[in-house]
Amino acid sequence: MTFDDFLLAFFSLEIVGQAWPILWTGLQQTLLLSAIVVPLGVGGGMLLALLSTVRHRLVRWPLMVWVDFFRAVPPLVLLIFVYAGLPFAGLEVSAIGAVAIGFFLNTGAYYGEILRAGIESVPAGQMEAARSTGLTRWQTMRYVVLPQAVRNVLPDLISNTLEVVKLTSIASVVALPELLFQARQAQSVTYNATPIVAAAVVYFLLLWPVVRLLSRLENRQLAGRR
């Protein structure tokens, strides 16, 4: 294989031109999907984290099992289970519905763990001081504890969000036409690997700034800890 052949097979500008309309719809789907699943996950995680502040045994243990269970099952397994399994129970779910349920369960558990760690990182004195000024439990949580908690775990939240956006690529397995799925389509139409390379480049350009930002935040966090 000559170098020109290699370029033609992986980096053909002509193919990129042909495939771009398909890839573009895929990119839009990926962004739309992220805009759906990230808030779902954060919402679910917030719910879990708030529940974890309840000290009662009957809440604590089921909650821990729930979180560890959904952290133990790989997201793709969960997605396939929901998408291919539920119809057997008489529940038809669309691809996007299955993705929403799967991501809610999986990423919710991760966001929940992060937010719980954040809430626990806020000194108890903050809670006590706020309560003694007459704020209700809820107001204390809302205006005193949560803002500090979120700030303390911001790098982890951003890092998890990056993982969630990357994870939307598994939706291609249930034929949701996001970026990776569209790239595979374009590949089979053009008999050329360029569309997949192009999709990888798009992912990289989209997410590189976030990776850079995280690198900085993590280094700063570590420097503060020594």
Add this chain to the structure above:
Amino acid sequence: MTGLDRFLDSFFNLRVAVEYLPKIIDGFWLTILLAFCIILSGLAAGLALAVLRSLGIRPVNWLIIFVVDLFRALPPLVIIVLLYFGLPAAGLSISGFASAWLSLALVLMAFSEEIFWAGITAVPRGQWEAARSTGLTFAATLGHVVLPQAVRMVVPPLTNRTIAITKGTALASVVAVPEILGAAQAGVSFSFNPTPLTLGALAYVVLFFPVVILGRWIETRFAWKR
């Protein structure tokens, strides 16, 4: 049949379970094999890159940073698909197992390099200077003074990241590797019954639940001393 009977017959069908259990068990061992390959090569490569980076050769470090950013930004499934469906265009056919191994090892390499490097930079400069002034060589300082402290510091984030990436072994089912999920999906399409998926999910829980608990334990055991 009542709803519950139908549900049990679908998801917990004993006859189907008995028939497909051996396949799932084969998949279980394959998943473990794949996971070990990924963890060993990924962590070794990550540590090697971090050590290389500590030599402080500018162009080399830029290259390392770029490679690390690249594999942190790309979704693992995109890399797997690129290797498996893309490489044949270059005349290089690669098995599903090899493409999953290589892809996830590269991803783990990137994340672990970042973590190891953070640990190395977190060891106070005075440790370097003191060790060098006692006559230890650069390599001896790194190997006997800095790395032991650095690695100990980064055990919790490293464990969590390794677990998260190892769960990506399920992605290998997309490139026809009969690991747990692949075996389960094959079982579903042969038996027209989702019980193999239930078994598969259980197999993952059996595999990863202890690992997740271990991760929790390590997190408290090696907690940062503030």
